[in-house]
Amino acid sequence: MGEATIHDERTDEGRRLTLHGRLTVRFIEKISPRLREMEDDPVPIVLDLKDMKRVDTTGAWVLYRLIENRREHGYETELAGADDRIQGLIEQVGKANQTVKIRPPQMQRRYAVLARIGGWIEGGVHQFGTFLAFLGMTMLALVKNLRHPRRLRWLAIMRQAEVVGVSALGIVGLMSFLVGIVIAQQGAVQLRQFGAEVFVINLVGRITFRELGVLMTAIMVAGRSGSAFAAQIGSMKLAEEVDAMRTIGMPPIEVLVLPRLLATTIAMPLLAFYGAIMAIIGGTLISWLQLGIPPVTFILRIQEVVPITDVWVGLIKAPVFGIIIAVTGCFQGMQVSGNAEEVGSRTTAAVVQAIFLVIVLDAFFAIFFSVLGWL
Amino acid sequence: MAAETADIEDHEGPIIEVKGLVNRFGEQVVHDGLDLTVERGEIIGVVGGSGTGKTVLMRSILGLQSFTAGDVHIFGKPVKGLGEQEELEVRRRFGVLFQNGALFSTLTVAENVQVPLREFHKMSQELMDEIAGYKIGLTGLGPEAGPKYPSELSGGMRKRAALARALALDPRLLFLDEPTAGLDPIAAAAFDELILELSEALGLTVFLITHDLDTLYTICDRVAVLADKTVLAAAPIEELLEIDHPWIQEYFKGPRGRAASAAKTANRNREAATA
Structure with missing residues (x-):
């Protein structure tokens, strides 16, 4: 019971196919090829449908295909015992029948590669251009707002500073503390070979203030806040909130970008300094436990061996990194258009680009400061 | 397995049967003892104000959402507690x-x-x-x-x-959630026509959530009104108009309801004239 079967018999006039059971999408795979074979049979065929239990559109369409293809060959096909419903169905699917391409046309392989490379270059140039435009607009808005500080949205800046800075204290502190422990411990292992364990203090002090405190904090802020900027602004763009702001007369750059930019620029040096201090605490702790250097000695030595320029180097780099993180995050957010998927890809791009740019710029800073003689 | 299949194929009686459905989200009770029956081959429209749980009802029937209490049968099978295989058997019969x-x-x-x-x-x-x-x-x-x-x-x-x-x-059964929302009137009318045509040609049963009064007047055999946490009435529009309930009266006799009704009558007159 169920499946469609074909009873095939030869008569004087030609062939008589009697169909039984259900001709539905479920059983079509078996029937379809058999009916296809009959398309090329020149003898007249009578399709007897009076014992069919049920025909759905797929079944009707397979019958339509048989009749139509035979008609094109000039062969005769007659429907017998089909009720109005089946007739109607066959007519309906006949009207709907069309050849449809399943996928958009694809280029030849070698051209496709060229097209993709071209697309990358075009996309990159375009992206760079829009980024410069965005940067310019942001700077203009910044200058305009700094001339009239009352126009700055202090409440929004404070709220963003809280999210970017205060809420990050826990994770940045813990991470820096652990990094401090690792550096002191690894340094001690190496320096012990020369009996120079006491230089662990130089190592920890200089590297954290100058490099790692800032760099680790920047990476964490890019992951925490840069991504959040891109996602927030991106979903606001999707929901047309950004357009709504424009129509109300609130420039999105001033309302959305500047507060985030200023908040990150302010929060970054504070976080970086705090991160360096936490790393030193970690280093102090491990030196005390492993090397027996008392914390007081550690702190006193730090003052002697770390030049004040190291602290300045860190504090100069931090706001610049903050600007990079905020600008890439906001820029990627503002670039979102179309669908929700893009919010995800733009957020990823914001984090990757921010971290990459931070590290590239860090290398430039290293050369810059060494030229200045701040070794 | 084969017997089960035949069971669904040959199922007589109502296509959807909802009995005593209760849906509660925290403090908020959306449905309280809701009953609804959908017969084979009919197009039933579901209307109700915002927040009366039209979509929740549909999701309960579809088994996308578990409900607090009550029974929902679709093709004579309960939506809760079906085996995986049986559930698939039911699922391939609705779109x-x-x-x-x-x-x-x-x-x-x-x-x-x-x-x-x-x-x-x-x-x-x-x-x-x-x-x-x-x-x-x-x-x-x-x-x-x-x-x-x-x-x-x-x-x-x-x-x-x-x-x-x-x-x-x-499918034998089609669920439509606001099919004409966001379409311009011409496209919406064409879509109504399409659904009516398909349901006639394929013998479809249609469960339709809509706010479009024109859709209700043109294609629905019956309209179920959701209000007061239950189905207030499920009947052809002409009968609904007789019911003395403030929401129903306002819904169908408000300015938009009157316009849709007038359009329907005019249409019918024109058809009668040409016939």
Whole structure:
């Protein structure tokens, strides 16, 4: 019971196919090829449908295909015992029948590669251009707002500073503390070979203030806040909130970008300094436990061996990194258009680009400061 | 297994049966003892103010959402507590058109239509391509729509494409969530016409959530009114108009309701005149 079967018999006039059971999408795979074979049979065929239990559109369409293809060959096909419903169905699917391409046309392989490379270059140039435009607009808005500080949205800046800075204290502190422990411990292992364990203090002090405190904090802020900027602004763009702001007369750059930019620029040096201090605490702790250097000695030595320029180097780099993180995050957010998927890809791009740019710029800073003689 | 299948195929009696449905979210009670029966072959429209739980009702019937209490039967099978195999048997017999289409965005329209075919049946690619072609045509889309991605389609085309996917398995029962919302009046009228035509040709039962009074007047056999946490009435519109309930009176006799009703009467008169 169920499946469609074909009873095939030869008569004087030609062939008589009697169909039984259900001709539905479920059983079509078996029937379809058999009916296809009959398309090329020149003898007249009578399709007897009076014992069919049920025909759905797929079944009707397979019958339509048989009749139509035979008609094109000039062969005769007659429907017998089909009720109005089946007739109607066959007519309906006949009207709907069309050849449809399943996928958009694809280029030849070698051209496709060229097209993709071209697309990358075009996309990159375009992206760079829009980024410069965005940067310019942001700077203009910044200058305009700094001339009239009352126009700055202090409440929004404070709220963003809280999210970017205060809420990050826990994770940045813990991470820096652990990094401090690792550096002191690894340094001690190496320096012990020369009996120079006491230089662990130089190592920890200089590297954290100058490099790692800032760099680790920047990476964490890019992951925490840069991504959040891109996602927030991106979903606001999707929901047309950004357009709504424009129509109300609130420039999105001033309302959305500047507060985030200023908040990150302010929060970054504070976080970086705090991160360096936490790393030193970690280093102090491990030196005390492993090397027996008392914390007081550690702190006193730090003052002697770390030049004040190291602290300045860190504090100069931090706001610049903050600007990079905020600008890439906001820029990627503002670039979102179309669908929700893009919010995800733009957020990823914001984090990757921010971290990459931070590290590239860090290398430039290293050369810059060494030229200045701040070794 | 075969016996089970035959069971669903030959199921007599109501297609959907909801008895004493209770849906509660925290403190908020959406449905309290809701009853609704949908008979074979009818087009039932579900209306109700915002927050009366139209979509929750549909999701409960579809088994997308577990309900607090009550019984829901679809094709005579309970939606709760079915085995995996049985559940699939039931699922392939209904199609759903979600409010925003819910087309898979990474697939083309034609591939979207083929998803259920591929999932439920072993079929040659050639046959699937042919089926996708006429299904897309059946919903009034041209062949150029096939290789397009959903993001490249207009709202009306997206609804049609979603309908083509809902019809892919030749379901007996079709759920439509606000099919004409967001369409212009011409497209909405065409969509109504399409659903009516398809339901007649395929013998479909249609469960339709809508706010479109024209849709209610043109294609629905019965209208179920959701209010006061239950189905207030489920009857043809003419009978609903007799019911003395403030919401029903306001809904159907408000300015928009009157306009839709007048349009319907005018239509009928014109048909009578030409006949």
